[in-house]
Amino acid sequence: FAAAGYSTALVDLNAEALSRSQASIGTILDDGVRLGKVDADAAVAAKGRLSISTDLAEGARGAALLVETVSEQLAVKQAVITAAEAVLAPNAVVATNTSALSVTEIATASKDPSRVIGMHFFNPVHKMKLVEIVRGLATSDETVAQTRDYSDSIGKTSILVNEAPGLTTSRMSAMLGNEAMYMLMEGTATAEDIDTAHRLGFNHPLGPLELGDATGWDTRLAVLRYLHQTLGEKFRPCPLIIKMVAAGRHGRKTGAGVYEYRDGQKVPNSGLKGGVL
Numbered sequence: 029f030a031a032a033g034y035s036t037a038l039v040d041l042n043a044e045a046l047s048r049s050q051a052s053i054g055t056i057l058d059d060g061v062r063l064g065k066v067d068a069d070a071a072v073a074a075k076g077r078l079s080i081s082t083d084l085a086e087g088a089r090g091a092a093l094l095v096e097t098v099s100e101q102l103a104v105k106q107a108v109i110t111a112a113e114a115v116l117a118p119n120a121v122v123a124t125n126t127s128a129l130s131v132t133e134i135a136t137a138s139k140d141p142s143r144v145i146g147m148h149f150f151n152p153v154h155k156m157k158l159v160e161i162v163r164g165l166a167t168s169d170e171t172v173a174q175t176r177d178y179s180d181s182i183g184k185t186s187i188l189v190n191e192a193p194g195l196t197t198s199r200m201s202a203m204l205g206n207e208a209m210y211m212l213m214e215g216t217a218t219a220e221d222i223d224t225a226h227r228l229g230f231n232h233p234l235g236p237l238e239l240g241d242a243t244g245w246d247t248r249l250a251v252l253r254y255l256h257q258t259l260g261e262k263f264r265p266c267p268l269i270i271k272m273v274a275a276g277r278h279g280r281k282t283g284a285g286v287y288e289y290r291d292g293q294k295v296p297n298s299g300l301k302g303g304v305l
């Protein structure tokens with residue numbers, strides 16, 4: 029937002045997280061200048077437009093747009109929205125970056141739920157073009173249009189999702205990862221070949237098994253269980269995922285998932301063998 033010309037306030041209760049964020053945004057802009065993607069003066073101006081604060085009332089005062097990205101807990105998000113609304117500009121758009129919570133439910137904390145909407149960004153945010161805009165039950169057409177304009181103005185491509193479990197991206201990604209694990213479990217192909225098939229056959233930057241290792245199969249399993257509960261049988265978690273999580277093979281972060289990792293690097297030919305059940 030700061031790079032696109034908006035006066036931007038970054039708010040967090042944790043002062044250390046705030047300084048780290050400000051420093052990392054500075055590094056991203058400096059790298060952009062070095063790579064010739066960002067004009068040097070524009071980078072200086074963007075840094076100048078970014079302020080940090082541990083005080084929500086100070087950071088949000090008079091703002092036309094709030095994008096809350098606090099911890100993925102309903103009560104925390106609702107409390108932030110209630111507090112921010114006391115100081116935001118009249119008719120401000122209140123956006124939530126939630127990945128899995130209900131925008132409709134978050135909006136019940138607002139004095140005007142028609143102004144509340146989902147604005148779901150993807151990591152790393154400065155590189156990833158997509159924003160999923162999520163319409164809750166009460167979100168107005170005007171709020172959708174304003175949010176689309178904000179998204180366009182920062183150079184993102186937005187899609188509109190009528191609130192549903194897993195939106196579009198998490199739902200498809202969960203299905204793909206689950207199916208890949210069923211194939212591995214059945215011995216259809218090796219882990220390496222299943223990932224290669226997706227990278228070379230579909231031009232996916234990562235195969236579904238290495239992506240699951242990066243995301244963490246514990247997180248994946250939680251998402252699948254939620255989708256199974258809300259959307260039905262087709263999302264039943266693959267038994268191999270349940271087994272791997274029980275064994276502590278959560279992925280990169282535990283040093284092993286479908287593959288093994290040494291010093292953060294994938295060990296060649298370390299994929300779980302097919303037909304393991």
Ligand SMILES: NC(=O)c1ccc[n+]([C@@H]2O[C@H](COP(=O)([O-])OP(=O)(O)OC[C@H]3O[C@@H](n4cnc5c(N)ncnc54)[C@H](O)[C@@H]3O)[C@@H](O)[C@H]2O)c1
Binds near residue numbers: 101104125128
């Ligand atoms: N991590 C991702 O890749 C990703 C991608 C898309 C969306 N999201 C969503 O973004 C949100 C944040 O995700 P995260 O992974 O950064 O979470 P996180 O828990 O790592 O960080 C949350 C931050 O919120 C701060 N915070 C908590 N309560 C606060 C309060 N009352 N006021 C101000 N700051 C407060 C914390 O200090 C912390 O810095 C979640 O809703 C998540 O679903 C995350």
